[in-house]
Amino acid sequence: MTEASEKRVRARELGLPLGRFKPGKHNAITDVEGVQVGHSTVIHGSGKLQVGKGPARTGVTAIMPNEGNIFMDRLAGGAFVLNGAGEVSGLTQVVEWGLIETPILLTNTMSVGAVSDAVARYMVEQHPGIGEEHDVIIPVVGECDDSWLNDISGRHVREEHVREAIEKATGGPVAEGCVGGGTGMITCDFKAGMGTSSRKLPEVHGGYTLGVLVMSNFGKMHNLRVAGMPVGEVLAEKFRDMRRRQNSYGSIIAVVATDAPLLPHQINRLCKRVALGIGRVGSYAAHGSGEIVVGFSTANVIPRRTRKMVYKMKLLLDQRLDPLYEAVMEATEEAILNSMCMATAMTGVNDHHVPALPLEEVRRFVNATRPIFASAKKKPSTPAVPAEGEKPGAPSEQSSVTVAAAPPTAVRSAEGIPYPTRVERDQSSPPDDKSGN
Secondary structure, three states: OOOOOOOOOOHHHHOOOOOOOEOOOOOOHHHOOOOEEEEEEEEEOOOOOEOOOEOEEEEEEEEEOOOOOOOOEEEEEEEEEEEEOOOEEOHHHHHHHOEEOOOEEEEEHHHHHHHHHHHHHHHHHHOOOEOOOEOOOOOEEEEEOOOOOOOHHHOOOOHHHHHHHHHOOEOOOOOOEOOHHHOOOEEOOEEOOEEEEEEEOOHHHOOOEEEEEEEEEEOOHHHOOEOOEOHHHHHHHHOOOOOOOOOOOEEEEEEEEEOOOOOHHHHHHHHHHHHHHHHHHOOOOOOOOEEEEEEEEEEEEEEOOOOOOOOOOOOOOHHHOHHHHHHHHHHHHHHHHHHHHOOOOEEOHHHOEEOOOOHHHHHHHHHHHHHHHOOOOOOOOOOOOOOOOOOOOOOOOOOOOOHHHOOOOOOOEOOEOOOOOOOOOOOOOOOOOOOOO
């Protein structure tokens, strides 16, 4: 089978063991109600690089956190920077205020300014009071370097592309691979781009939905791990003579969405666990790489206009976060793999060619190792930490058990130390003899 004729499928269709929690309906960030994604892809030209003319292999992706109402109905947000050789404009304010109040856009490094300007224009049209009646805005725009395939200095992403991505944003299935901001991206020396995945927690863990979308552009082939298997080391010999980028390790921007009622500090902590999923695929957060994560929760809407002095929010107890941590790690790993599995081979500037991940070889590797994980349980049979009073045979995610039936564990934490903290001494017994006699 030739590279061009190989059918592209998502990672889950390869039979990979991708965690114990089930994905949502579309296995995408859009499984979180209200979240929408749209792309605008820019591909034209071929051959020798001519700055300003091409070849262009780039685009922009828009994530609308709550169906486009994000300016007036703001959401709790947070972030985490694993390695900062990259940029997400507007992130300083997100971290300071703990709010998301603009769409989140993903594009190439040299187009951040143009995209930010276009989003600002779009939002001022939608909300003319910005800068007068309301505060000014700083659009959240993330970037990765696609210069191995794209005329990045030509800045081919224009305002019309940004508007197209925003206006095309919808729920449901999300296009992956060589689309939108991911058009010119590379992961572990194979073609990658946009990828997404989701997890639906069982009722015993709250029944929350969590989704991750990545613009993946990092790594070297020999580090690639697919579902924990050293596939990159196996493929490195076959592709040893391949011309590849040398001066850039690349980056990854991840966006996390959940309907779990999280406060900003909890979203920050959730975003940290995305780094564990990135590491599962083979990243070691190299010196020249940017691993930046933005997250938000749709559970609480923080209104821009209100006459109230106090705003009440729902809050998930910190002891309940562990299943979300595990789920976000799983979803991140799968989203990155989806970005590679769905991407097709691409030739860009100066005839630089990036092959697609050879799925048939991955399948053979999986089939050869299948007996090792064939008997692994794919459903969570017990909570990550058994709740007090529960027995090992706790109900599965298919049961009717509610959250109320699974109280938080009594552990020492920021919420306090279980009472009593020490065993009371029997008053009838003599005091300890500290003289040593």
